[in-house]
Amino acid sequence: MYSISTNKAIYAPGETVHFTLNAMPPDGFVRYRFLNEIISDVPLQGRSWNWQTPSTDFNGYSAEVYSREPGGDKTQTGIAIDVSSNWSKFPRYGFLSDFGQKTTGQMDTVIASLTRYHINGLQFYDWHEKHHRPMSGTVASPANTWKDIANRDIYKSTVQGYIDRAHQSGMQAMFYNLCYGSLADAAADGVQDQWYMYRDVLHTTKERLTMAKPLFKSDILFLDPSNVAWQQYLADKNNEVYQVFNFDGFHVDQLGNLNRTLNRYNGESINLEEGFHSFLNAMKTAHPSKKLVMNAVNQYGQKVGIAEAPVDFLYTEVWEPNTGYNDIAKILQNNFSYSGGKASVLAGYLNYNKAGSQGTFNTPGVLLANAVIFAFGGSHIELGEHMLGKEYFPNNNLQMNDDLKKAMIAYYDFLTAYENLLRDGGTYHSPTVSCINGKMNMGAWPPQTGKVAVQGKIVRGRQVLHLINFANENSFDWRDDNGTQNIPTTITDAQLQVPVSNGVTKVWVASPDSNFGIPKQLAFTQKGKILRFTLPRLSYWDMVVIE
Numbered sequence: 312m313y314s315i316s317t318n319k320a321i322y323a324p325g326e327t328v329h330f331t332l333n334a335m336p337p338d339g340f341v342r343y344r345f346l347n348e349i350i351s352d353v354p355l356q357g358r359s360w361n362w363q364t365p366s367t368d369f370n371g372y373s374a375e376v377y378s379r380e381p382g383g384d385k386t387q388t389g390i391a392i393d394v395s396s397n398w399s400k401f402p403r404y405g406f407l408s409d410f411g412q413k414t415t416g417q418m419d420t421v422i423a424s425l426t427r428y429h430i431n432g433l434q435f436y437d438w439h440e441k442h443h444r445p446m447s448g449t450v451a452s453p454a455n456t457w458k459d460i461a462n463r464d465i466y467k468s469t470v471q472g473y474i475d476r477a478h479q480s481g482m483q484a485m486f487y488n489l490c491y492g493s494l495a496d497a498a499a500d501g502v503q504d505q506w507y508m509y510r511d512v513l514h515t516t517k518e519r520l521t522m523a524k525p526l527f528k529s530d531i532l533f534l535d536p537s538n539v540a541w542q543q544y545l546a547d548k549n550n551e552v553y554q555v556f557n558f559d560g561f562h563v564d565q566l567g568n569l570n571r572t573l574n575r576y577n578g579e580s581i582n583l584e585e586g587f588h589s590f591l592n593a594m595k596t597a598h599p600s601k602k603l604v605m606n607a608v609n610q611y612g613q614k615v616g617i618a619e620a621p622v623d624f625l626y627t628e629v630w631e632p633n634t635g636y637n638d639i640a641k642i643l644q645n646n647f648s649y650s651g652g653k654a655s656v657l658a659g660y661l662n663y664n665k666a667g668s669q670g671t672f673n674t675p676g677v678l679l680a681n682a683v684i685f686a687f688g689g690s691h692i693e694l695g696e697h698m699l700g701k702e703y704f705p706n707n708n709l710q711m712n713d714d715l716k717k718a719m720i721a722y723y724d725f726l727t728a729y730e731n732l733l734r735d736g737g738t739y740h741s742p743t744v745s746c747i748n749g750k751m752n753m754g755a756w757p758p759q760t761g762k763v764a765v766q767g768k769i770v771r772g773r774q775v776l777h778l779i780n781f782a783n784e785n786s787f788d789w790r791d792d793n794g795t796q797n798i799p800t801t802i803t804d805a806q807l808q809v810p811v812s813n814g815v816t817k818v819w820v821a822s823p824d825s826n827f828g829i830p831k832q833l834a835f836t837q838k839g840k841i842l843r844f845t846l847p848r849l850s851y852w853d854m855v856v857i858e
Contacts, residue, residue, distance in 0.1 A: 405434070
């Protein structure tokens, strides 16, 4: 019945949040929390109001709108607030992929939707004219329209309009491009043969990605990312981009392990992963104030070339053989280790086979994948003008049904409100959690057939238990290619037993699947080093916090 929104996706410490409700609940109040701690609790004065955020940087908060009723407080709706001076601490990455002629209303609607999901950075995918010359026209006279590689019409007014609206919502705008791409006409634009990667030592065959024509206007030819002259050339072209469009940074792409020996013009072999590191350092040197992110396709180049380069967070596009839920958990843990604690974003395309034709996403597949990604400290690039189902971002064959739209708001509220427990460091462990009344069949992570998987983490002096419900799964493939993953069987009133090392003062649970993610304090007993409590309800994912 009730919905709530904020005017921005992210706020600076001390900045004022403007809230809007669609309707005024009876005897309405709003309660602000940091995790489970109530900061303030005040009556609503109307459907819109302001709240000044605390001065502490890099914290997530929640606002619960509730009514006071004779039987007790009733939560009507809720929303999260991210207070962070830098989006790359807790990136929630989204995308844009359609830059045709748009009305102001159309652009407003897209950005408002992404703001509600707290998306704080946007990848502008295939916005450019050419990989080797991204901006169309000149700095003095930029083109108003151009064709992208797929011959789609791109409008300067739409690109700039989205950048402006993103900035108004606190989002960063990142322009997409390959680190080593050119089109067939690159020589006319000053790209030299000596800069390319070759399949042979005699520089007769350039490495390339063959594209279907006439759908695409050119193959993509690959340059050596470690070539200093190419680095300078592209940095100069990026400088033109930054002079015309106020992008905040460069999202760098690659095509993964090309599975062949590649050579420079002089016949020397190329270490492509080390080349990524050289390229990223050159891009940062050229534009030190701009953000930098690079896609490690299936982790190719991540450890050797990318993680220790000056990127703001890590980004992995996940493919076979990393098909299991445990594979994405390992990638997130590895990224944290490789980079000394930087955040991670995964590009993983749900219902991939199903997305080859029109239809809707399978809600259980999407939510179970996100539960694992979020519980292991990552986020998932999936939301833009539509939800992603393919690596070619303009593909919008699959739509979200109403249940999934509602659930995704709750999941992104949860990711934001509890970012300090989910993504702010900590140590993973495997606690021995058991169910003593037979309501729940449990097993330590990784997931097992017919069981609720338990993953533990010690963070900020709290023991956090993530319970992810695989009790009714039909596959451990996170991508749910054909959209057949089952809805988990809801479990109620499971009595759990957990070993603890210290005296417990508080136990609480929160879930994106119930009560708008608002935390609920649980009664518990402790005898020596054994803690017992009853978990009210588990649908997909619960987070239990022991203080």
